[in-house]
Amino acid sequence: ANRARMLISCPDRPGIVAAVSQFLYEHGANIVSSDQYTMNPDGGMFFIRFEFDLQDLDRELPKLQEDFVRVADRFEMKWHIFRASRKKRIAIFVSKEDHCLLELLWQWQAGDLDAEIAMVISNHPDMRQLVESFGIPYHHIPVTPETKAEAERLQLEKVHEGKVDLIVLARYMQIITPRFIEYFPNRIINIHHSFLPAFVGGKPYQQAYDRGVKIIGATAHYVTEELDGGPIIEQDVQRVSHRDDVASLKRIGRNIERTVLARAVKWHLEDRIIVFQNKTVVFN
Amino acid sequence: ANRARMLISCPDRPGIVAAVSQFLYEHGANIVSSDQYTMNPDGGMFFIRFEFDLQDLDRELPKLQEDFVRVADRFEMKWHIFRASRKKRIAIFVSKEDHCLLELLWQWQAGDLDAEIAMVISNHPDMRQLVESFGIPYHHIPVTPETKAEAERLQLEKVHEGKVDLIVLARYMQIITPRFIEYFPNRIINIHHSFLPAFVGGKPYQQAYDRGVKIIGATAHYVTEELDGGPIIEQDVQRVSHRDDVASLKRIGRNIERTVLARAVKWHLEDRIIVFQNKTVVFN
Amino acid sequence: ANRARMLISCPDRPGIVAAVSQFLYEHGANIVSSDQYTMNPDGGMFFIRFEFDLQDLDRELPKLQEDFVRVADRFEMKWHIFRASRKKRIAIFVSKEDHCLLELLWQWQAGDLDAEIAMVISNHPDMRQLVESFGIPYHHIPVTPETKAEAERLQLEKVHEGKVDLIVLARYMQIITPRFIEYFPNRIINIHHSFLPAFVGGKPYQQAYDRGVKIIGATAHYVTEELDGGPIIEQDVQRVSHRDDVASLKRIGRNIERTVLARAVKWHLEDRIIVFQNKTVVFN
Amino acid sequence: ANRARMLISCPDRPGIVAAVSQFLYEHGANIVSSDQYTMNPDGGMFFIRFEFDLQDLDRELPKLQEDFVRVADRFEMKWHIFRASRKKRIAIFVSKEDHCLLELLWQWQAGDLDAEIAMVISNHPDMRQLVESFGIPYHHIPVTPETKAEAERLQLEKVHEGKVDLIVLARYMQIITPRFIEYFPNRIINIHHSFLPAFVGGKPYQQAYDRGVKIIGATAHYVTEELDGGPIIEQDVQRVSHRDDVASLKRIGRNIERTVLARAVKWHLEDRIIVFQNKTVVFN
Structure with a gap:
């Protein structure tokens, strides 16, 4: 204490x-x-x-x-x-893939993530039951091209109400606007499902398959205005082969993504990261 | 036999x-x-x-x-x-960095590379003594913007005379022309000192440092007309941290490069690789 | 089909x-x-x-x-x-640690484990709610020195009734008797929380800490009469340092254990493993 | 300076x-x-x-x-x-396998090992030419059961004359006596060709093959009186499969051994290691 x-x-x-x-x-x-x-x-x-x-x-x-x-x-x-005793408050943003969210919930439940999970926000209703079974509030805020601005306003309202310190994008498949990012400088962690800077943008596993790489990876980084361009916190990789089709890459990748994201979040929670000139110093 | x-x-x-x-x-x-x-x-x-x-x-x-x-x-x-008993004949191209060449020579001497090393060709004179001490002919063919075409003609003459089956670019820092490549389709192996497709082109370790990646890598690939774009044979990586400056990345990278290149050459020599649509099937 | x-x-x-x-x-x-x-x-x-x-x-x-x-x-x-369409039926045995069980349940739910999970059997009541929330029967069969034989009889009854093909010991902390093993030759997979053959037996993380190893691991193997001596199916490792105390090794190890166990189970389900003379041939 | x-x-x-x-x-x-x-x-x-x-x-x-x-x-x-400017003086002991010696010599030549290599001592004459080509003195001191004591006396004489700070056993296949160790407490580094504490003693690759492990490793440690029981400095591993016979394990292992040994020596030279109660604290 x-x-x-x-x-x-x-x-x-x-x-x-x-x-x-x-x-x-x-x-x-x-x-x-x-x-x-x-x-x-x-x-x-x-x-x-x-x-x-x-x-x-x-x-x-x-x-x-x-x-x-x-x-x-x-x-x-x-x-x-x-x-150290003042637990940071996290909001997890998620879309339809549940593996990163699940990993964070499990590690949190196992006592490995020293934080309060204040809420989960999703543009889909799918994971409400799962999340609420952990006793965590779930806010379903749909996002469409027309409602994007309003959705963001709502999200901000929720995270401010919830006194959130850190936002974790656990495979949240929507672009975060610069205006939103401004409220949480170096306090939004995203998991990108490739070994950055390779395969920036959409469908990285398809890109990796098409290029024929022999190793795939995932990258946790702070979100900045540049898409997939923010300071890298952690990366990890796994060996693949010609036998792995896109579905197989995704399956292997899920395991890398969740591990990398959880590590990055843990380091943030333990105040181990300093950002300087779009790079991180990680004392671990 | x-x-x-x-x-x-x-x-x-x-x-x-x-x-x-x-x-x-x-x-x-x-x-x-x-x-x-x-x-x-x-x-x-x-x-x-x-x-x-x-x-x-x-x-x-x-x-x-x-x-x-x-x-x-x-x-x-x-x-x-x-x-299997018909040993392939290799020409190794090298510039000033010796680690990849040395690795190939050692593995060859240890009996791990089942090939004849027919010659080493370099645009620099530096490694003549080393190479000749292994009983391997060394051809110093300087390359300047003006003499590039003539140099290539000489190189082709040497490799044809030497009945070369496979060309290995062991950190050879010159561009190979499409005309040259045509003579050796899927029979020129290059080592690129990054985890492709990240950091294509020059100074990949500097690029990696600037981007702040947490893992660096190397890629062995067949050479095609597209720079660093040919079929990937093998890749490997190693963890780095903010403490590693460019010199340190280079030092760590040297170890990855030589290992990856030697593996790719070995697989080629053992006829384990099929190229299809700019990707490799590696039976290993 | x-x-x-x-x-x-x-x-x-x-x-x-x-x-x-x-x-x-x-x-x-x-x-x-x-x-x-x-x-x-x-x-x-x-x-x-x-x-x-x-x-x-x-x-x-x-x-x-x-x-x-x-x-x-x-x-x-x-x-x-x-x-391939005939799904194998699994019984998962578990004690008090839930990470390996959770991983199997999650991969199963995600469609990555092509099996029926017929039941979970535990010597503790703790995980009933979790397991039943997946729609899987949970049998709490306490084990004490006095009731061990009777407990085993009950376990066998349950797995026979459930037409179980494969038993997975997901951190089940009880010794399986030779008599039980006889019913399931090369069909009981155990996860041992060390890099076998290092640290056989109890408290492997404590043993690893005491020896000062720089890498820890986990091993999935078929259960035979010799404790931790059966055919190894899969192993994996992770780097640690002097900074990791026993609690930290356990935390890191949990991630290795669950990944290694899930891989081994998957390979068994896909009929990729042949056992010969206490070793495995794994076609993957 | x-x-x-x-x-x-x-x-x-x-x-x-x-x-x-x-x-x-x-x-x-x-x-x-x-x-x-x-x-x-x-x-x-x-x-x-x-x-x-x-x-x-x-x-x-x-x-x-x-x-x-x-x-x-x-x-x-x-x-x-x-x-830092006072270079430590190393004596490398070697028998018939040259890969660890070569790695040290190459890294030293590349400027990656900040030391003086004062001498190489071997119980065989085989590597004299190689070593002397680097300008390093080579002492061939044969060891037989009868001459063991005399050989050790000679070795000690040489290392004392050479003002040696660190002894590196680069696959030196002779037991070092407690008397010798006493002169160099925590200043003799050995490379053992297994992932200790698995496969202590002779023929570790054969042992690994017989046990059917899926990963092999190597361990650099300070030499103490207990065979392969001294403080571990560094370990690394590589994945193998049922396809790897003993010869293949040895070949893969050579690469691990030389890398692990070179890392351990480098850390010692940079004064990064503290030994406490048969374990190391490595500040790297």
Whole structure:
């Protein structure tokens, strides 16, 4: 309950680790783990993640944050502190394929995803029963070319009402508009069913079949305005052969997709990801 | 010494396996292994590979081939029989990176590549000593924009003199012209240092770094007129992270490239590959 | 509906493929795929799997089987023909861990496991609701040292009543007795949560942690009298590090276990496995 | 040239990171990377690795080390500082298989292994020419049951003369005695050609074949008195099938062995490994 996580990005410069760890020590925090990365030792960016324990965290954190501003200013830091016990609230968007949704629900039920699943939103009614059997609200918001704007308004209303921190597109087959993305910068995770940047866009398994690749993959990334172009969080692959037709690629791919998406979501929930210039630093 | 391999492609139809295996049996051949693939059971293409042993192969093969024409005609087969003991002759083309060449030389020396390495051709003089220490002729044929046509003429002369069956581009950084390719259809293997179709063209590791992928790969393919667009034979990948800069990606990639290329060459040498519509069937 | 599969084992000898494919051709069967393996070309065992289509299979099969006896006798074959449309009936045994069961249920529901799940049997009551929500009967048969024999009698009664073809131990944490195994030779698949033969027996993740391995795995195998010693069907692994404690290994391992078990079950259902001398030939 | 690396183990306690990074900062060192691991947040061991740059390292280091004693004492640290520019000296021991040796030589030549290869010692004369062509001394020290003690004495003499820091057993097929090991605690790396702890001892590929595993592997570990029982540094695996006989397993295995061994050696050279209770912490 007294565990916190701190993410910092700043220009590299001598003394950063010393300053922060000294600061934490003086405030009574015990560093449980730290992980850092310097993009380029000669004048690049510096990224660091701390996990620390602090007695009476809830009461002490505001003071610690206030005091940290001085350190942050000195090093021009972008920083954030997260309380580990404060579960993030997720909205899962889904269309007709259920495997990614199911994986998230199972892992959540098994205690492997440390989050609240605030709601599932779908443009189809199909998965209502499944989702509600987990005690999770299900909002069926149909999307047609004519109602797209209204549907998005409704979606935003729901996620704002639900105080959602993270949106997970678990094979949600609709384009998210820039206006929507603006509300959740680096807080919408999508699973694309190919090894990006190969096979951007629609029907990636058909594309993979047509090209005759020997390995297929899936990619979890943050959603940006560029289709399938956002910062990649995680990828994985599996070997296939000429014997695999499109149906077989889809079947194999489902297993990759769900695993990759669940890993990416887990890392986000554990505050392990920093985005910089359309790429991710993942401290795992 | 009496081992042969047979590759057949034809439209699918009942009775093919029966006809061929009956034919082989009646000619005294013992089928050691067979592997087949039907692209689409309802009227697609059919591919099969046999390995068989035949007493006195060298003497008996011409008769068997002559007799097989009748079977082949009946089923509209494209077919070829290879004697396993007749080693294919390879020309390796290389520029300045030596890892793929070295891998092929080592595997060849270890007895893992069943071929004659007839020559190494390079647009640079750097690897002469290394190659000649293996007892292999080294032809340094410089390539400049002005001399490109003449260089190609020289290369063709060398490979024809050397009775070369297979050309391996082991990180040869020059474009092969369509005219050259025509002489060696599906008999030029290139290693591309990315997971195709991602990162076609130059500097794929830089491209991979810029995109922030979490896995990199390499692709061995037959060379066709379309740059990096030929039939894929083999691919493999390895996990990387934000910590890997371009130099590190190259270092990791070298290991993937050499392994993938050596596997593809091995399969070609063992007559395991059939090309159909810009894709490969690999019986392995 | 007219698809059948044939598995044959016999001593290697010339003419087997010819004889069988000729036989099938003459009986009007069209071979859709064949896969063979000769253990040792000089006098070893020979294994082959055919898939074929036969008009009016249900009516024609008895005659074909009767006629095949002559071929089989000539080559001393052990053989079996399976109708693809005749779904195998599975009993899943489970204790308290649900991930392997869930994976099977989900793949079954998604149409990826071509079987009837006849029942789930458990020594715990915990998963009744889950299982019954899939419309599958759930038999809670408690097992204690005193009631073990009686429990086994009950289990056998249930699986016999249910005309079960295959038993899947989906993390069933009880020893199966030789007497029980005798009823289902090479028809009980177990998932062991280690990369066998490493870490036989109990608490394999603890063992793996104590030894400090850098990769963990799981193994699906047919159950024989020797604990964790039966023919291995499939294995897979995943990389771990010093950072993974036992809980983390278990979490990572769950994903490997369920994938490996589902693959093994799928191959069994598709009649792709031949057991010979405590090893498997898997035609996939 | 001014880069140093620091490895520390000590009982976990608040303030360690702060104390060390403060210390380094005050001595003018710039931390380039740090990586830490706490075995068990509630009272376990703590491990940390720093890379730092220090102006005039050669001149300043003695003073810094002297001053650090006070910090080290306070936290009961085991610690060591390595100058990155001070190349470690390696002796490679080899018998008749050359693939692991070749890999090390090639990576060394390519600049991927930052070390001096001081010598190669072999119980066979076979690889003298190869090794000497790299400009590396080759000592042929035959080993027979009668001369074993004398051979070991000679080996020790050679490695002491050569000021060797690390011994790499690159498929050296002789047992190293406890007396020899004592001179190089956690400084002898062996490659075992199986996925330990499976298939300890001789002929692991034969053992793997007999057991019918579907994946084979290799393990690099520090040598201790217990045969194949020392701390595991790195492992890797590759998929095989029933088609792979022992010769094929060996061929596939060679590729795994050389890759795994080279990785382990590289990590040792970069001071990334801490051994604790027969396990390794690898900061990579």
